[in-house]
Amino acid sequence: xxxxxxxxxxxxxxxxxxxxxxxxxxxxxxxxxxxxxxxxxxxxxxxxxxxxxxxxxxxxxxxxxxxxxxxxxxxxxxxxxxxxxxxxxxxxxxxxxxxxxxxxxxxxxxxxxxxxxxxxxxxxxxxxxxxxxxxxxxxxxxxxxxxxxxxxxxxxxxxxxxxxxxxxxxxxxxxxxxxxxxxxxxxxxxxxxxxxxxxxxxxxxxxxxxxxxxxxxxxxxxxxxxxxxxxxxxxxxxxxxxxxxxxxxxxxx
Amino acid sequence: xxxxxxxxxxxxxxxxxxxxxxxxxxxxxxxxxxxxxxxxxxxxxxxxxxxxxxxxxxxxxxxxxxxxxxxxxxxxxxxxxxxxxxxxxxxxxxxxxxxxxxxxxxxxxxxxxxxxxxxxxxxxxxxxxxxxxxxxxxxxxxxxxxxxxxxxxxxxxxxxxxxxxxxxxxxxxxxxxxxxxxxxxxxxxxxxxxxxxxxxxxxxxxxxxxxxxxxxxxxxxxxxxxxxxxxxxxxxxxxxxxxxxxxxxxxxxxxxxxxxxxxxxxxxxxxxxxxxxxxx
Numbered sequence: 001x002x003x004x005x006x007x008x009x010x011x012x013x014x015x016x017x018x019x020x021x022x023x024x025x026x027x028x029x030x031x032x033x034x035x036x037x038x039x040x041x042x043x044x045x046x047x048x049x050x051x052x053x054x055x056x057x058x059x060x061x062x063x064x065x066x067x068x069x070x071x072x073x074x075x076x077x078x079x080x081x082x083x084x085x086x087x088x089x090x091x092x093x094x095x096x097x098x099x100x101x102x103x104x105x106x107x108x109x110x111x112x113x114x115x116x117x118x119x120x121x122x123x124x125x126x127x128x129x130x131x132x133x134x135x136x137x138x139x140x141x142x143x144x145x146x147x148x149x150x151x152x153x154x155x156x157x158x159x160x161x162x163x164x165x166x167x168x169x170x171x172x173x174x175x176x177x178x179x180x181x182x183x184x185x186x187x188x189x190x191x192x193x194x195x196x197x198x199x200x201x202x203x204x205x206x207x208x209x210x211x212x213x214x215x216x217x218x219x220x221x222x223x224x225x226x227x228x229x230x231x232x233x234x235x236x237x238x239x240x241x242x243x244x245x246x247x248x249x250x251x252x253x
Numbered sequence: 254x255x256x257x258x259x260x261x262x263x264x265x266x267x268x269x270x271x272x273x274x275x276x277x278x279x280x281x282x283x284x285x286x287x288x289x290x291x292x293x294x295x296x297x298x299x300x301x302x303x304x305x306x307x308x309x310x311x312x313x314x315x316x317x318x319x320x321x322x323x324x325x326x327x328x329x330x331x332x333x334x335x336x337x338x339x340x341x342x343x344x345x346x347x348x349x350x351x352x353x354x355x356x357x358x359x360x361x362x363x364x365x366x367x368x369x370x371x372x373x374x375x376x377x378x379x380x381x382x383x384x385x386x387x388x389x390x391x392x393x394x395x396x397x398x399x400x401x402x403x404x405x406x407x408x409x410x411x412x413x414x415x416x417x418x419x420x421x422x423x424x425x426x427x428x429x430x431x432x433x434x435x436x437x438x439x440x441x442x443x444x445x446x447x448x449x450x451x452x453x454x455x456x457x458x459x460x461x462x463x464x465x466x467x468x469x470x471x472x473x474x475x476x477x478x479x480x481x482x483x484x485x486x487x488x489x490x491x492x493x494x495x496x497x498x499x500x501x502x503x504x505x506x507x508x509x510x511x512x513x514x515x516x517x518x519x520x521x522x523x524x525x526x527x528x529x530x531x532x533x
Contacts, residue, residue: 053424060346086426093424097417100440109435110425159421166425 001071001088001169001200003029003052008066010047012059018044018051019224022066027219027229034192034201036211036232039221040252045204048221049172052202053089054082070170087114090163094175096155098147098162103130103139106147106158110166125165133161134191153184160191171195173203177210189214208248212236220244288509292502300503305471310497312504314473315487319511321474322391322467322483323456330396331449334403341404342411343433363401370398371465379466389477391467398462399452406451410444411437443523450519457511460485484508 005027010018021027029035037045047056054075056062068075075085087110099106107126116122126143130136135157139150147158156176163171173192177185192201192214205211211218212232219229220241228235228244239245246252302311337355345352374394384390414437422432460483468480469490482490484504491501 055420055424058420058423083426083428086424091424093417093420095417097415097421099418099421099436109422109427113425113427113431162421162425 002031003170003200003202004067004069005029005051006067006069008048008051008064008068010044010051010056010065011061011063013061017047017224021048021226027226029200029202030217031200032196032198033216034196034203034214036215036218037202037204037221038206038208038211038218039247041206043221044224045219045221046174049174049202049204050091052170052172053086053091054080055091057082083113087166088168089170089172090166090168091172092156092159092163092174092176095179096152096159098150098155098158100146100148102144103147103150103158104143106162107165109162114166129161129165132164132195133157134187134194135161151184153180153187156180156184156188157191160188160195168199170200170202173201175204175206178206185210208236220247222247285509288502288505291499292504292506295499295503296506300500303473310471310491310500312484312487312500312507314471315482315484315504316507317473318388318467318481319457319483319485321388321481322395322463323453325388325392326395326399326456327449327452329392330399330403330452333396334400334448335407335445337400338404338407338411339433339438342408343429343437359401359404362397363405366461367398367459368461368465370394371462373397374462374466384478386466386468386470386480387478388467388474388481391463391481391483392477394462394466395456395459398459399455402452402455403448406448407441407445410441410448413444414440446519446522450515453515454512457483457508457515458485459483460489464489484511 005022007023007026008018008021009016037049039045050056051064051068052070052075056064064076070085070089073080099109101109104126107129108122111122111125116125127136127140130139135154138154139158147155150158156179160171160176177188180188189210192203195201196216203211203215215232217230218232218235220227220235220239220243222243228239228241230240235244236248239248299309300311301313301316302309303313305311305314341352341355371394374390374397378384378390378393379386382390384393418436418440419432422436427435463483463486467482467486469482469486470480471482471487471490472479474481484507488501488504488508491497491504
């Protein structure tokens with residue numbers, strides 16, 4: 001599934017947090033590619049990624065205008081089934097947030113939400129999701145143990161597996177490795193490269209090397225605007241905008 | 254020179270903290286010792302007989318009444334308080350005027366002397382609803398009295414649950430009900446338990462509110478409509494009459510033991526729940 005954005009504005013009360021994203025020709029996030037959002041803190045990249053699964057609905061006084069279309073449907077229409085939307089558009093957060101229950105129950109959380117109760121079916125989903133997230137070999141003998149006993153990197157892969165168990169089409173990742181050590185980060189990056197064969201991935205990252213390593217396209221954000229959006233190679237080797245150049249060469253941010 | 258000065262101030266501060274801590278500890282120890290010394294000699298088996306007579310002021314009926322009082326009150330107040338808190342924390346928009354009113358009312362009620370609850374309970378439940386001096390009137394009055402305690406501690410417990418669980422749950426497409434009852438509430442259990450224990454302590458220690466509502470009949474209540482005196486009221490009655498001051502001290506010893514048991518149980522339960530895991 002791809003995402004297309006037309007003229008998206010977002011306000012937190014009086015604060016204009018996103019300014020006319022996809023203003024003229026629209027912005028397209030391609031299917032089965034990794035798209036990275038980069039930019040200095042407070043530039044709106046995390047806010048923007050939360051537009052795609054309507055996580056901003058949880059914030060009071062948050063108002064969004066414009067057109068966000070996923071799979072041919074404007075997700076901000078009244079008729080949108082939010083549960084269905086979030087099933088299709090999974091999300092992984094900055095800080096690993098495994099639930100305080102067993103590894104098995106963590107993974108089975110989403111399928112159970114969608115009404116799957118049969119043991120055999122759940123077993124199969126749990127194994128498949130953990131294998132996809134490259135965690136199965138490490139935890140297959142302790143599925144009934146608390147997920148909180150895992151290391152930080154394992155917890156984050158568990159959260160990815162938990163998202164995969166909902167069988168999404170798009171996965172949003174909000175700085176998924178910023179709380180992890182370099183080795184765990186490497187594992188997750190390998191995983192992302194593997195997952196993009198099947199899923200559309202949007203990742204927010206503070207780490208420019210990470211963007212060059214894993215993403216196909218990159219959008220550079222500044223003060224709530226998308227300054228430049230292009231192939232990652234283009235953004236980092238031959239940016240069109242002076243501000244992009246200054247940022248990717250490390251002159252600010 | 255500066256070094257010596259610092260050493261001197263350090264020394265004075267250390268002596269001061271040690272001194273005040275010692276005073277506090279001594280006062281507490283003195284009270285406990287006073288109760289134990291005066292009470293233990295009067296702790297005889299006949300004080301645990303099931304009937305109270307004017308010759309044998311048995312405290313067994315009061316112990317049983319106390320147990321009834323605690324359980325019945327908690328059965329009413331705890332669910333009420335927990336669901337109210339869930340509503341206040343999870344469902345209402347922040348800054349809602351109505352909620353701010355409820356919250357400040359709860360704060361205020363938490364600070365009111367219990368004798369005021371007694372008066373209210375007597376007029377409301379005792380007279381208006383015709384319950385007279387009864388276990389039922391006492392239970393209802395105490396339920397109202399501990400409600401603010403339960404609400405406040407539960408609210409704190411719910412708020413202290415990290416938003417990571419809520420975000421994670423919603424991001425997987427769960428509805429509010431599932432997020433609250435499957436993720437937030439289980440993580441808040443230790444905090445809620447602490448509130449319940451605090452409430453139990455208030456019930457066990459209450460006398461003024463109960464004298465007005467549950468009365469002072471020193472027998473095991475056969476129905477909810479019967480008057481019942483709890484241990485605290487029993488102690489108040491014995492010492493007030495002046496004939497059985499020793500037995501009043503013995504009752505105090507038992508009260509101390511009960512509070513000790515409740516607190517230990519609370520610590521153990523909280524530990525079990527924390528071991529099962531919270532965090533994020």
